[in-house]
Amino acid sequence: MNSLEQAEDLKAFERRLTEYVSCLQPATGRWRMILIVVSVCTATGAWNWLIDPDTQKVRISEQATQTVTCMQSKADDGVSFLSSLWNHPFFTISCITLIALFFAGIHKRVVAPSIIAARCRTVLAEYNMSCDDTGKLILKPRPNIQ
Numbered sequence: 001m002n003s004l005e006q007a008e009d010l011k012a013f014e015r016r017l018t019e020y021v022s023c024l025q026p027a028t029g030r031w032r033m034i035l036i037v038v039s040v041c042t043a044t045g046a047w048n049w050l051i052d053p054d055t056q057k058v059r060i061s062e063q064a065t066q067t068v069t070c071m072q073s074k075a076d077d078g079v080s081f082l083s084s085l086w087n088h089p090f091f092t093i094s095c096i097t098l099i100a101l102f103f104a105g106i107h108k109r110v111v112a113p114s115i116i117a118a119r120c121r122t123v124l125a126e127y128n129m130s131c132d133d134t135g136k137l138i139l140k141p142r143p144n145i146q
Contacts (some may be wrong), residue, residue: 020132024112042091044090046091046095055138
């Protein structure tokens with residue numbers, strides 16, 4: 001294979017790699033926005049949940065509070081953890097959504113172009129090349145054989 005054919009092959013590979021990485025960018029941006037919005041909602045809901053005076057009186061378990069509340073009335077007992085979550089549906093729903101997004105793999109989708117670029121760099125290192133995050137090839141100088 002002559003050098004002209006090699007150059008054409010490298011250009012075709014670079015075009016395809018940059019095309020693939022650039023096609024991932026819009027979807028990656030959408031996933032990042034979704035993650036940011038859900039994270040801010042969860043943080044806001046958590047703040048409201050934590051500053052609620054009723055949340056500060058949450059009973060962790062029924063058995064632990066039975067011995068303490070023998071002499072107290074049920075009225076000043078506080079609320080259970082689950083009822084506290086039930087009283088704050090914004091936090092509960094946003095937290096469940098955030099957990100579901102992580103189980104669905106959003107942590108991989110927001111960094112997909114950099115994962116592809118890193119894997120290409122690993123393979124291209126054997127051929128004394130590399131690539132940037134946009135998919136452009138970087139030719140490295142040949143090592144001197146002595």
